[in-house]
Amino acid sequence: MARLLYSLFLYLITPLIWLRLLWRGRKQAEYLQHLGERYGFYRQPVPAKLIWVHAVSVGETRAVQPLIEGLQACWPEHRILLTGMTPTGREAGRQVYGERVIQAYLPYDYPGAVARFFRHFSPAFGILMETEIWPNLLAAAQARQVPVMLANARLSVRSARGYGKLAALVRPAFAALSGVAAQTAGDAERIAALGARQLAVCGNLKFDVTPAADNIALGQRWRAVIGQRPVWLAASTREGEEPLVLEAWRAVRVPEALLVLVPRHPQRFAEVDGLLGQQGLRVVRRSTGLPQPDTQVWLGDSMGEMAAYFTLADLAFIGGSLLPLGGQNLIEAAACACPVLVGPHTFNFLQATEDAIAAGAARRIDSPAALGAAVDQLLQEEGELAAMRQAASRFAQSHQGATERMLEFIAQCLDQVVR
Template sequence: MIWRALYSLLWWLLTPLVRYYLKKRARKSPAYLDHWDERFGKAFYPQQQGGIWVHAVSVGETRAAMPLIRALRQRWPDAPLLITQMTPTGRACAEALYGREAEIRYLPYDYPQAVRAFMAAYRPRFGVLMETELWPNLIAAAHDSQTPLFLVNARLSEKSRRGYRRVAALIRPAMAQLTAIAAQTPADAERLADIGGRDIEVCGNTKYDFDPPAEQAVLGAGFKARIGPRPVLVCASTREGEENLILQAWREMTERPLLVLVPRHPERFSAVAALARSCGLVVQCRSDELAVAPETDVWLGDSMGEMFAYYHAADLVFIGGSLMPLGGQNLIEPASIGRPVLIGPSSYNFADACSKALAGGAALQVDSGTDLVVKVNELLADPERMSAMSAAGLRFSQEHRGASQRIVQLIAGRLGN
């Protein structure tokens, strides 16, 4: 208890910095000021109580939750649905995906009274935390209110394990209060157990269960029509620093495919467009709704919720967050529709999936922006290899499905229903 009391005190002391952070982020993304009170445990107006509560911190987790939410709804069709996030982009994604069937809210920061107020307001039947959301006060509030709480699709890198072990006196009691844990891989299960996790089952990764919305294929076909016959490389969910590495290499090419850049954070759209222009490249934006001109070098994907449409328009996909030491993003999605995938050297966020995709021939690793350009040229000149990677991607994504149903079986078993 003493460690959690100190942790709670630290939250109180950091409150001015938390508020400053939100206001600073709001300069580029005004949505950070929306629903302000929810973040601090106020302004709860529950539409219904006693529902299924799913917490998915941002966009990636929200999309990963889609097949699980579908399976939960099938198992408990009459239960209300509450979905919480921590970021504006995650909330916008949830509104787009579930706005008609769920109540969408921010999860409050981990102040003791805030999370207790949240639990008292919504009184969920049970809660589901996606991936690695370990908030000691939230977990304690769920335990005190006798709300079963599950950590699912759970992953833990070796780096994160070392970090949590440094605060073992705080984390181990929280892990022990979780009802059960559904780990992605045996290695994740071992690391989660090492920091205090109990009742852990390996259920796989729900990202394999994702079915692309049919309307995204239609939109992607429209994108391809606007682009024309040129080959297309989509660089998806790129992060700050990566675009410069890619663009510097891209401008050295004599015959360029169309480079479609889709930054991960919308507040950076303008900065990335300016960066591309500063490299002497001709830039257009998706938002201009115009056909892509033959002389355009870079088409900026300045839209939200359309990533699968960009994938459908692509010949090749590079996964962002992997050229920099940021752990990479989800390569399963483009592979699931047969797009050959390239990834950089940093892939710890999706280590198991990347390892399987590389071993199965669905993905290819690059070590720099220059190497990315070299391998793109090699692949575009080798249609047979492209076709083999496409088939391998479809096979890879199909072989590992089923995690969502296994997680639902785990939850139902622990609830006794």
């Protein structure tokens, strides 16, 4: 009954879904492409043997790379179907995997749409990244005896409380999973409380993602051009954070310090450029060239180059954490040996953040003023920055190995399902 009511609700809000697509399509026309796929209508030819991996957007698409490579090595006779929900995620998939995977949008969670998805692709099994729990999708997979596992699973205390309020709907969905590879013991405990049965703590796949060599080289070339100017990076900032970052920037007294500002979402690049112009700052956009000696802010309006920005920077602030948005992931920064500052709101990546702080790779600040003071102090303390760089490298290396553990767990779950 709960799933029936949920499905009726989805049908009722269909006009709102279309309005949202049209609204987002105003800034990013790609949202209006492949519309049929969002309702389970596909044109892609289907190979005989297929493994389905779902990564909702950019972060998950890049994070799942070592697992996809492991799946291809373990099941070489199968192709990989990579589904997502956003155009930026699809573009990231094209950049990372090229023609090695088949890409499509996962349909909205209408009963008919998910039925068409499984009829068209008939995957041998499926892997959902992080916490993608869709009741009709998982019910359809269970009805067709398609094993589906949750990989790199995480669930914050806040999200667990939200799911708990919908227990009648989500407990059957969690119970339908053939296995859950959780990032931490806390994640596993919270997911088990919602009905999942077969769980293992495997760590975080993002530690196994090696920054692309061409991005590292690009960051080094930028550094050579910029020279000895101190550089601090505000990475993956979210709406409402840029004014706070600029407030912090005004407190940085280090001569010639360059702020590299990279918004999280590409549809906001022009908006942030306008904000910087209103502030009277000397700005250069990445898309138009490299910063000049008198440039105050370099706006990173590019996709897929975050490792290059981390390589360039002496210090990085991780966005989404000054406002109660949960923060973005600091693991890529650590992999690039970049010291990190985070704000008070990191509940989306709490364990990784706390571990990085404990390791000396990151420091928490509680306000824009504190951010400015920390940047000002650290850019003048090369010894402390060097110690944080070494700590970041050690932290990243010490947490690797999740891919191998996940592949073993997936094989174990599939063996139990088959038997």
